Amino acid sequence: MRKVIDRTGSRSRDKLLAAVTELLEERESTDVTITDVVARAGVTRPTFYAAFADLPDAFTQAALGRLSEAFADERDLDVQPAERAAVMGAAIGRILQRLEHHAEFFARVQRGPSGYAVQMQIVDYVARELRENTPVSIPLAEGPLPVDITSSALAAGAVWMMLAWIAENPRPPVDVIATRIRDFIYHTVFGGLGAPN
Structure with a gap:
């Protein structure tokens, strides 16, 4: 996807993102058009193209905005080793509770034309969080592989579990799922990817 230089004001972009988010809450992404988005946002079509490639x-x-909201205030590096699993499990549980409120939104985005791109962006986002803001950040940085590789591998697995959970009916x-994701990350890092050479 090409890089877009946002020439719109942040207010117009915010209105467009709010419109996209609302429309995805209401219907499948394949049923959302640019005409729908600009009408809902009250802006022009050129304004849309100044903010987004397509x-x-x-x-x-919109999906990354929702994900960022779910991760808000969940940054914790300074955790005693004995508390890591509990702190991670609680944080993952809170994140998933926030995401569950928007499960159909994420499912619609995932089923649509941007599904793969969204998944890759979510993996990148979660990998960055694992590298920078979690109890596994320091052990991953000290591990035998480059931290960008280990964090991306962990994020891909965690995101796959999360998206599979969102798609399940009925959903566990x-x-x-918080325990599964926590155990996957924790046991892969401690004694695994986070172990010194």
Whole structure:
């Protein structure tokens, strides 16, 4: 996807993102058009193209906005080793609870034309969080492989579990999937990818 230089004001971009998000809450991404988005946002079509390359780009940015909201205030590096698993499990549970409120939104984006791009952007986002803001950040940085590789591998696995959980019907309880993701990350890092050479 090409890089877009946003020439719109942040207010117009915010209106467009809000419109995209609202529309994806209401219907499948394949049923959302640029005409729908600009009408909902109250802006012109050129304003849309000044902010986004295309609809898949707008869908991706809306999904990343929702993901960022879910991760808000969940940054914790300074955790005693004995508390790591509990702190991680609680944080993952809170993130998943926030995401579950928007499960159909994420499922619609995932099923649409931007599904793969969204998934890759979510993996990048989660990998960055693992590298920078979690109890596994320091052990990953000290591990035998480059931290960008290990964090991306962990993020890909965690995101796959999260997206599979969102798509399930009925969906298992949050605490079940939070424990699975926590155990996957924790046991892969401690004694695994986070072990010194």
